[in-house]
Amino acid sequence: MEIFQYGFMQRAFIAVIMVSLLCSTLSFFVVLNRLAFMGAGISHAILGGMAIGVLTGINPLYTGSILAVLLALLIGYMSRYGNIHEDTLIGIFFAAGMAFGIALISLKDGYYPELFSLLFGNVLAVSGQDLWFLAGVMLLILLFISFFFKELLTISFDEELARANGLPSTALYLGLLASLALTVVVSVVVVGVVLSSALLVIPAASGFRFSRNYRLMLFFSVITGLSSGLAGLTASYYYDIPSGASIVLCAAAIFFSSFLPLLFRKICFIFRKISFSLSNKKTLT
Amino acid sequence: MLSSPVVETINMNVILGKHRVLEDINLVIESGEMVGIIGPNGAGKTTLMRVLLGLLKPTSGQVKLFGASPDRMGKKRDRVGYMPQSPVFSRHFPLSCLDVVTMGSFTATSLGRLFTGQMREKALRCLEMVGLLPLKNKPFAELSGGQQQRVLLARALVKDPLLLLLDEPNAGLDLPTQNHFFALLKELQSRYGLTVVIVSHDLVMISRYAGRLICINRTMHLHGEPLDVLQSSDLGKAYRCELDFLCGKVGV
Numbered sequence: 001m002e003i004f005q006y007g008f009m010q011r012a013f014i015a016v017i018m019v020s021l022l023c024s025t026l027s028f029f030v031v032l033n034r035l036a037f038m039g040a041g042i043s044h045a046i047l048g049g050m051a052i053g054v055l056t057g058i059n060p061l062y063t064g065s066i067l068a069v070l071l072a073l074l075i076g077y078m079s080r081y082g083n084i085h086e087d088t089l090i091g092i093f094f095a096a097g098m099a100f101g102i103a104l105i106s107l108k109d110g111y112y113p114e115l116f117s118l119l120f121g122n123v124l125a126v127s128g129q130d131l132w133f134l135a136g137v138m139l140l141i142l143l144f145i146s147f148f149f150k151e152l153l154t155i156s157f158d159e160e161l162a163r164a165n166g167l168p169s170t171a172l173y174l175g176l177l178a179s180l181a182l183t184v185v186v187s188v189v190v191v192g193v194v195l196s197s198a199l200l201v202i203p204a205a206s207g208f209r210f211s212r213n214y215r216l217m218l219f220f221s222v223i224t225g226l227s228s229g230l231a232g233l234t235a236s237y238y239y240d241i242p243s244g245a246s247i248v249l250c251a252a253a254i255f256f257s258s259f260l261p262l263l264f265r266k267i268c269f270i271f272r273k274i275s276f277s278l279s280n281k282k283t284l285t
Numbered sequence: 286m287l288s289s290p291v292v293e294t295i296n297m298n299v300i301l302g303k304h305r306v307l308e309d310i311n312l313v314i315e316s317g318e319m320v321g322i323i324g325p326n327g328a329g330k331t332t333l334m335r336v337l338l339g340l341l342k343p344t345s346g347q348v349k350l351f352g353a354s355p356d357r358m359g360k361k362r363d364r365v366g367y368m369p370q371s372p373v374f375s376r377h378f379p380l381s382c383l384d385v386v387t388m389g390s391f392t393a394t395s396l397g398r399l400f401t402g403q404m405r406e407k408a409l410r411c412l413e414m415v416g417l418l419p420l421k422n423k424p425f426a427e428l429s430g431g432q433q434q435r436v437l438l439a440r441a442l443v444k445d446p447l448l449l450l451l452d453e454p455n456a457g458l459d460l461p462t463q464n465h466f467f468a469l470l471k472e473l474q475s476r477y478g479l480t481v482v483i484v485s486h487d488l489v490m491i492s493r494y495a496g497r498l499i500c501i502n503r504t505m506h507l508h509g510e511p512l513d514v515l516q517s518s519d520l521g522k523a524y525r526c527e528l529d530f531l532c533g534k535v536g537v
Contacts (some may be wrong), residue, residue: 168392214379
């Protein structure tokens with residue numbers, strides 16, 4: 001196939017598969033724990049960390065990861081043991097981190113192409129080194145989730161039961177937040193800061209539309225993530241549109257298509273009602 | 286050598302912030318007892334439950350479950366089953382009844398281990414005990430309040446506990462459902478020789494089923510058989526209202 005003859009497209013497909021798999025798995029816990037705002041907050045706040053990388057010449061993925069994990073742990077810890085609500089803290093770091101990133105990048109002379117890449121992603125520019133980093137992060141997080149899946153599900157449903165049963169709920173929750181932070185960083189590579197929260201919400205939200213069983217919800221979440229990633233990247237190549245936007249639009253299309261059967265049933269119901277009232281009128285006359 | 290009581294607190298005090306929530310609590314609950322803990326709102330009943338579960342440490346004094354401190358029970362923690370106060374679970378959580386019951390067996394001892402067929406078998410057995418086996422695959426969120434409470438009771442039983450701690454299990458249930466729930470609890474308690482501690486607002490219902498009542502309002506005011514506690518003049522002092530209003534129509 002023509003699309004695979006370029007090295008950058010091959011790397012882009014590998015990156016999209018890894019990021020989609022990771023985001024759709026984490027998405028399951030993001031939706032169940034209502035962490036969508038946490039994902040959006042971290043994705044914007046890490047602009048500061050990535051900007052440090054841009055300025056110092058260190059890979060922005062590394063500097064962004066360190067800041068993201070530190071922020072997630074700080075927000076998680078302070079919301080549990082401090083007097084500030086989680087969403088208040090996220091709101092503060094969301095804006096402060098982004099402002100810090102913009103200020104840092106503006107210190108560079110001239111035009112800032114890096115800022116555009118960070119904001120909207122540029123999967124076509126993924127290097128071999130980035131792929132190894134993505135693979136390492138993916139392996140680490142998937143191992144953590146598969147090892148503690150039943151415990152993470154328990155704290156998501158009823159944390160008091162988890163604590164009463166002796167489970168280390170705070171450590172597990174902070175582990176989940178750290179995983180979320182790293183996932184956000186790798187998703188920024190594909191779709192950028194602005195759109196990354198979509199990959200953390202839409203797959204599981206679609207999965208939930210398709211099934212009320214958590215196993216099937218997770219399965220459909222992964223299917224939605226992978227199919228939208230692959231379809232979006234392919235569409236971006238053939239229609240010459242930014243890959244991040246194309247992937248998010250494909251995911252959104254899958255989500256909205258899950259409402260089609262409901263819409264169809266509603267339309268059928270309305271038609272039946274109209275035809276019933278028409279036939280009643282005929283009988284009366 | 287005599288075995289230690291199932292629950293024992295010695296001169297226990299709990300201070301939260303600047304408030305003394307529990308003061309000088311001395312409790313002994315022996316094996317096989319069904320004990321009701323009563324008291325007005327803000328009396329510290331739920332705090333006492335949280336201390337017994339090891340979710341909160343007492344400021345001073347001792348708490349022992351099966352002779353060990355709740356936060357250092359190790360494997361003994363599996364002997365304690367817990368049913369929380371009026372559940373505030375998300376209506377959209379995609380779990381079946383069987384999934385919810387199985388969760389009860391995820392403890393510190395099974396941390397990081399694979400889900401086993403034995404866990405599933407136990408969960409099915411517990412659902413059968415509470416009469417909900419036919420609903421095992423039904424989404425938990427779609428059950429009625431009474432059915433949800435029975436599923437949560439099954440979840441508390443799944444570890445084969447020796448001690449059951451129930452926090453307001455009848456909150457939000459209508460009278461027939463409450464009666465059915467307590468009758469089931471009593472039957473399971475006598476069949477399996479469980480020790481049951483129930484925190485409840487409902488003096489009428491709890492006095493019908495518990496073998497002993499303990500009335501607290503920050504400190505312990507009364508304890509004894511239900512009839513004695515309900516007829517005591519000190520009960521009105523603990524609740525700070527008229528005695529007739531509290532138990533004149535109890536019918537015990």
